[in-house]
Amino acid sequence: MTTTTEDRTYTAKDFQQPNANDWCPGCGDFGIINAMHQASAKLGLDPSSTVTVGGIGCSGKAPYYMGNYGVHTLHGRPIPFATGIKLANPDLTVWVASGDGDALGIGAGHFVGVGRRNVDITVVMFDNEVYGLTKGQAAPTLELGLQTKSLPVPNSQQKINPLMMAYACGFTWIGRGYSYNIKQLVDLMMQAMTHKGLAFLDVLQPCPTYNNLHTKEWYSGKDLEQPRPRVQPLPEDYNPLIDKDTSEEQALDHARQFMIESHRWGLDIPTGVFLENRGINSFAERIRERVASYAESTPAQKVIEDENGHSNVDLTSIFDELAVN
Numbered sequence: 325m326t327t328t329t330e331d332r333t334y335t336a337k338d339f340q341q342p343n344a345n346d347w348c349p350g351c352g353d354f355g356i357i358n359a360m361h362q363a364s365a366k367l368g369l370d371p372s373s374t375v376t377v378g379g380i381g382c383s384g385k386a387p388y389y390m391g392n393y394g395v396h397t398l399h400g401r402p403i404p405f406a407t408g409i410k411l412a413n414p415d416l417t418v419w420v421a422s423g424d425g426d427a428l429g430i431g432a433g434h435f436v437g438v439g440r441r442n443v444d445i446t447v448v449m450f451d452n453e454v455y456g457l458t459k460g461q462a463a464p465t466l467e468l469g470l471q472t473k474s475l476p477v478p479n480s481q482q483k484i485n486p487l488m489m490a491y492a493c494g495f496t497w498i499g500r501g502y503s504y505n506i507k508q509l510v511d512l513m514m515q516a517m518t519h520k521g522l523a524f525l526d527v528l529q530p531c532p533t534y535n536n537l538h539t540k541e542w543y544s545g546k547d548l549e550q551p552r553p554r555v556q557p558l559p560e561d562y563n564p565l566i567d568k569d570t571s572e573e574q575a576l577d578h579a580r581q582f583m584i585e586s587h588r589w590g591l592d593i594p595t596g597v598f599l600e601n602r603g604i605n606s607f608a609e610r611i612r613e614r615v616a617s618y619a620e621s622t623p624a625q626k627v628i629e630d631e632n633g634h635s636n637v638d639l640t641s642i643f644d645e646l647a648v649n
């Protein structure tokens with residue numbers, strides 16, 4: 325897989341990073357990072373203009389295995405870091421690599437906040453239903469009553485439907501993939517990255533070390549009498565698109581369809597693009613409309629010191645622009 329920018333050609337290999345990897349053998353994380361390498365190359369991105377922001381967890385280590393800029397942040401905090409990076413320099417393409425605990429447990433408040441803002445970043449959620457790094461406690465996506473091998477008793481809490489959660493918060497692109505369907509995953513990542521606004525990609529992944537229930541065999545349907553993969557594409561007539569011309573009635577129809585498909589979790593688990601809403605301004609566009617100096621040059625482009633290394637930032641002009649008279 326090869327792509328060319330003005331200066332040179334980048335391949336998936338250019339997005340790899342030869343750091344020692346400590347994910348367990350057979351972990352779904354390998355499929356996800358592989359798809360991130362491939363999607364980055366296929367999109368023709370330059371590694372120096374992309375950033376991966378990780379939280380804390382096995383998933384949070386993703387920036388170490390991506391050959392671009394990266395930050396390993398705090399548990400539950402990759403979304404606000406990524407928001408700052410993107411707003412400071414909108415020319416960057418920004419990935420968030422977050423676990424299901426990181427995004428929907430400790431980081432749930434940031435998940436809600438970023439949804440309201442529609443920041444132009446892609447949140448990839450590594451969904452293994454457990455807290456992998458801390459030895460397998462129940463994550464917010466583990467179903468009520470299931471008992472994975474680290475739990476002394478069955479899970480006593482209901483699971484969150486991550487797609488509905490993203491919908492309710494205001495994410496404008498929502499999809500679901502599976503770590504061992506790399507072809508589909510690459511395609512979903514490319515769509516998420518090119519969407520002009522906030523994208524959420526829920527990636528189902530086995531954790532062979534702590535999730536002994538939803539294994540690779542379970543996802544591939546090998547436990548069924550009539551073996552067929554549980555992970556299936558959305559029905560062909562499912563239309564994820566919403567834009568400014570969508571009527572209220574069509575939006576309601578879509579919401580109904582979204583709810584039905586996103587709750588389907590049994591012999592079939594649908595994957596694909598559930599929502600693509602093109603009708604909502606990104607946060608940077610909203611700021612540009614309001615703050616003239618942001619429209620002229622973004623924070624990353626501003627000269628912030630004089631020749632002697634002293635700050636030359638004049639905050640009064642910003643205050644003047646924002647003052648309510």
Ligand SMILES: Cc1ncc(C[n+]2csc(CCOP(=O)(O)OP(=O)(O)O)c2C)c(N)n1
Nearest residue numbers: 380381382383399423424425426455456457
């Ligand atoms: C503030 C804070 N609280 C708790 C922890 C401990 N901790 C580290 S990772 C983690 C859970 C990781 O689970 P998840 O986000 O699902 O990622 P996974 O390891 O499954 O990829 C927890 C609770 C921490 N590092 N920081």
Ligand code: SF4
Nearest residue numbers: 347348351382456531
């Ligand atoms: S504990 Fe689970 S999620 Fe973490 S690296 Fe091992 S298999 Fe993967």
Ligand SMILES: [Mg+2]
Nearest residue numbers: 423424454456
């Ligand atoms: Mg997890």
